[in-house]
Amino acid sequence: MSKQTVSLSIGERKLKSGLTLLAVHNPGVQTYACVASIDVRMADEDLRRPGVANMVGECLDEGTSKHDSLGLSSAAENLGAMMDGNHRGGVVMCPATSQKKATALLREMVLEPSFPAREVRRVQSEVISEIQAEADDPRTVAARRFRAEIYGDHPLGRPSQGTVADVAAIKPKHLRDFHKAWFRPGNGYIAASGPFELEDMLDRLEKTWGGFRGASPSHLPLPELALQEAGCNVHLPMSREQVHVFLGHLGVRRNHPDFYRLSVMDHILGTGPGFTSRCSRKLRDEMGLCYSVSAGIAGSAGEEPGTFTAYIGTSAEHREKAVDGFLKEIRTIRETVPSDSELQDVKDYLTGSFVFALERNSNLAAYAIRARRFDLGFDFIERYPDLIESVTAEQIREVAHKHLHPDRLTIISAGAS
Amino acid sequence: MTDMDIEMLPEVDVVELDNGFRALLVERSSLPVVASVLWYQVGSRDEHTGETGVSHFLEHMMFKGTDKFGKGEIDLQTSKMGGSNNAFTDTDSTAYYFSMASDRWETALEIEASRMRGCLLDPVEFESEKKVVLEELAMGEDEPWRPLYQVCESMMFQTHSYHHPVIGYKEELERLGPDGMRAYYERNYGPNRACLTVVGAIDKKRTRARIKKLFGGIARAEDRKIPIREPKQLGERRATVRTPHSVTRLCMGFPTCRMGERDDYALDLIAHDLGNSKNSRLYRRLVVKDQTVTDVSVLNEVRQDPGGFFILCELHPGADYRKVEKAIWEEVDALTREGVAERDLKRIRTQIRSSFLFQGETALDMAMKLARFEAGTENGFSTLAEVLPTYDSMQRRELRDVATKYLQPDQATVVWGVPAAVAEVAGRKAPAKKRKTKKVAAKARPAKKAAKKAAKKSVTKKKPVAKKRAGKKSNPGRKKS
Numbered sequence: 001m002s003k004q005t006v007s008l009s010i011g012e013r014k015l016k017s018g019l020t021l022l023a024v025h026n027p028g029v030q031t032y033a034c035v036a037s038i039d040v041r042m043a044d045e046d047l048r049r050p051g052v053a054n055m056v057g058e059c060l061d062e063g064t065s066k067h068d069s070l071g072l073s074s075a076a077e078n079l080g081a082m083m084d085g086n087h088r089g090g091v092v093m094c095p096a097t098s099q100k101k102a103t104a105l106l107r108e109m110v111l112e113p114s115f116p117a118r119e120v121r122r123v124q125s126e127v128i129s130e131i132q133a134e135a136d137d138p139r140t141v142a143a144r145r146f147r148a149e150i151y152g153d154h155p156l157g158r159p160s161q162g163t164v165a166d167v168a169a170i171k172p173k174h175l176r177d178f179h180k181a182w183f184r185p186g187n188g189y190i191a192a193s194g195p196f197e198l199e200d201m202l203d204r205l206e207k208t209w210g211g212f213r214g215a216s217p218s219h220l221p222l223p224e225l226a227l228q229e230a231g232c233n234v235h236l237p238m239s240r241e242q243v244h245v246f247l248g249h250l251g252v253r254r255n256h257p258d259f260y261r262l263s264v265m266d267h268i269l270g271t272g273p274g275f276t277s278r279c280s281r282k283l284r285d286e287m288g289l290c291y292s293v294s295a296g297i298a299g300s301a302g303e304e305p306g307t308f309t310a311y312i313g314t315s316a317e318h319r320e321k322a323v324d325g326f327l328k329e330i331r332t333i334r335e336t337v338p339s340d341s342e343l344q345d346v347k348d349y350l351t352g353s354f355v356f357a358l359e360r361n362s363n364l365a366a367y368a369i370r371a372r373r374f375d376l377g378f379d380f381i382e383r384y385p386d387l388i389e390s391v392t393a394e395q396i397r398e399v400a401h402k403h404l405h406p407d408r409l410t411i412i413s414a415g416a417s
Numbered sequence: 418m419t420d421m422d423i424e425m426l427p428e429v430d431v432v433e434l435d436n437g438f439r440a441l442l443v444e445r446s447s448l449p450v451v452a453s454v455l456w457y458q459v460g461s462r463d464e465h466t467g468e469t470g471v472s473h474f475l476e477h478m479m480f481k482g483t484d485k486f487g488k489g490e491i492d493l494q495t496s497k498m499g500g501s502n503n504a505f506t507d508t509d510s511t512a513y514y515f516s517m518a519s520d521r522w523e524t525a526l527e528i529e530a531s532r533m534r535g536c537l538l539d540p541v542e543f544e545s546e547k548k549v550v551l552e553e554l555a556m557g558e559d560e561p562w563r564p565l566y567q568v569c570e571s572m573m574f575q576t577h578s579y580h581h582p583v584i585g586y587k588e589e590l591e592r593l594g595p596d597g598m599r600a601y602y603e604r605n606y607g608p609n610r611a612c613l614t615v616v617g618a619i620d621k622k623r624t625r626a627r628i629k630k631l632f633g634g635i636a637r638a639e640d641r642k643i644p645i646r647e648p649k650q651l652g653e654r655r656a657t658v659r660t661p662h663s664v665t666r667l668c669m670g671f672p673t674c675r676m677g678e679r680d681d682y683a684l685d686l687i688a689h690d691l692g693n694s695k696n697s698r699l700y701r702r703l704v705v706k707d708q709t710v711t712d713v714s715v716l717n718e719v720r721q722d723p724g725g726f727f728i729l730c731e732l733h734p735g736a737d738y739r740k741v742e743k744a745i746w747e748e749v750d751a752l753t754r755e756g757v758a759e760r761d762l763k764r765i766r767t768q769i770r771s772s773f774l775f776q777g778e779t780a781l782d783m784a785m786k787l788a789r790f791e792a793g794t795e796n797g798f799s800t801l802a803e804v805l806p807t808y809d810s811m812q813r814r815e816l817r818d819v820a821t822k823y824l825q826p827d828q829a830t831v832v833w834g835v836p837a838a839v840a841e842v843a844g845r846k847a848p849a850k851k852r853k854t855k856k857v858a859a860k861a862r863p864a865k866k867a868a869k870k871a872a873k874k875s876v877t878k879k880k881p882v883a884k885k886r887a888g889k890k891s892n893p894g895r896k897k898s
Contacts, residue, residue: 006448006449026447027447028447029447029778030424030774031774031775031778069695069705070695070696070701070705073694073695073696074696074764077694077696077764077765077767077768078763078764078767079767080767080768080770080771080774081771082771082775093775094771095770095771095774122704122705122708125708125711125733126704126711126712129664129711129731129733129734130711132663132664132734133561133662133663133664133731135663136561136661136662136663136664137561138559238661239661240559240661241555241556241558241559242552242555242556242559272496273492273495273496273500273501273502275480275489275492276489276492276493276496281489284549285489285545285549286545288545288546288547288548288549288552289548289552290549290552291549291550291552291553291556292556313552313556314552315552315555344497345493345496345497346496348496348497348498348499349496349497349498349499350499351499352498352499352500352517352518352521353499353500353501354499355448355449355450355499355518356450356501356516356779358448359448359450359778359779359780360778360779361778415559
């Protein structure tokens, strides 16, 4: 199989404020995307105010120094733009012809939110309703408990939204304080992708975002995470047709040297398209236990360790069979090397498919940020096929043995009993 | 208003074969990728009583082996080539699609040609996959919106086969055998019932030749039967569904028109005005002013036979559902009285233009859009050239007339999903307060993805992902492509 080779044209400009501007040249398209990713973490929120970072993200588009909530929405819609805020900033996607105004609107939303009391109250009640609705969803209930068990007191162990009581206690002042303290340029990224020349895009970004200044605070130190000595096995009964089972333990960081080996391992074990992975083949295709099944460790790896997570939604009577099925596959991949053909099939998939992630401007902008944030280099996309091709069958067994721990699993299920 | 010069209709090469097969080819070489969509004119509307769900179940079986590709080979071959595939079934159609690198994409053609008439439907695989489909059905029953939507749909369509859910009834799926599925497959799968679209870095001449070679010798299937027309609704229909969830939800439906008819375009604009952004009537009223609803969404769900217009709301805990319903009708009344304001119309048109732009961002998006229009509209893919001018030609008065035509109280089907714990109370109070006003329905803005998904009633081969709080986007997206 011939190797797919794609190279991207990416420009970069680091401002004195510490903000990094990135531009991706995507010729021939009629669309544009700009992503603002400020160096804010959920973990930066005051422990007395859990949920405040999420609420800041939710309320960014509820009014600014220049527009009220509906006015901001109108301004975006009149440009044909989709704009959305989050706790790290936001994204705008629009026709390329609206590039200039849309970038300015994104800046206004991210840097000049007014957090008007009435809108904050409304969003607050929406988030509370959402938390209550999610408490009805056994998959969400199980997923949250799973993270809480694995991360313990670490901020990643608590729901990003906070609890109903947490959200109800948030005032506009808390949002303003958090925004003022943490929305600073240092270590932040603004990335754009569209059909424009790199220098032109960087000039535009600098003109729009160049006034974003201010010293950045230090992040609060995070507690060290450790793999739990022993897991647990908990079922949360709910009156539903299916039971949702999460099984796993603490995973790795994105910059772990085994990351690419683990990516390949995941696709052999339980990740990827179609039903080619072992878990899909066995648990879904052969045993008919489920519609939805997966297992993997690399996908959740970030600045903090992710999780190894195996998931299945199945009927209550199949719960134990499903858990046994996962255990069997985990043990097998730890103990035996995959066949050459199985390994090569996965490599062919990974080295052939990455190009599809480059079709959308929003993905390209996010890629440029990821390349910098994780120090992958802009040429990462060119090196990626070789990184994958270099993985050996024995290395798969080694990393599985090293990173998967069937005797220390946390197993959480919610739903039908 | 921005100047959006959108290429709605790319240069399309049409391939027509003697057996009725049509293919649309578009060359686009910005990236070395190719997307193909094989769109069959068969969906749950073609099913008879006793075989509901067979279209969707058959879609699963189409990945389970053909005369040329053994069990698991379709996924394996796709994966080995760095590609992806998937499929979906809805009321009117079943579509299979591939995205692959441009130097190896022709395998997708070979797979599609092979399974058009050569799907094995192995009895052992059939029984195994039936369990998967039943799990998928169970998963859907746990979702908050799907059961509600299905009740609404079954009440709106009492004669037409849109009455039953795409995934089918559990009892009928359990009884379905491989022979029944084979008969359905042979009746409905053939070149005259399919359209292929290919978009990407292709050599058109070579592609044309491959299509002729692979599909030219395949025998026709039966022509599609026309389902019984749904009689006109004579009065409001209403139901209360007791749910295990803690949130009260509303699904309100109105029968409408066919995809591609002029009223369809008007209903798109009306849906935007009523519910698909923060600036929509229902969002401003229900979410911002009354604060009775956390989420509101309006869908113009047109189909090949007259479809439906839906309003979906999630209520705040403790909100009075009668107040919500009253407010919805008041907003619809206002719409039918005032029409869509010129300022709003301009904004909505911009949003729609933009949404079409994004619907062509990837090769697969474009292939899907062409296939949908080719299969779903009288003039096929060339309808795309008329889409934006048609939206632009619609004026306030016409929109008012169309809203008045469809959004009438005696055309409404109102389904409340009420938490079981309070359903008894609601059930006693709900028996309808008859509305006096003659005019109809209101809605509001972007609802949860889950709601939209349930309402689209497509069933995918693979699992869904990503949830996000509703209403957080000024969302120009719409169903038309």
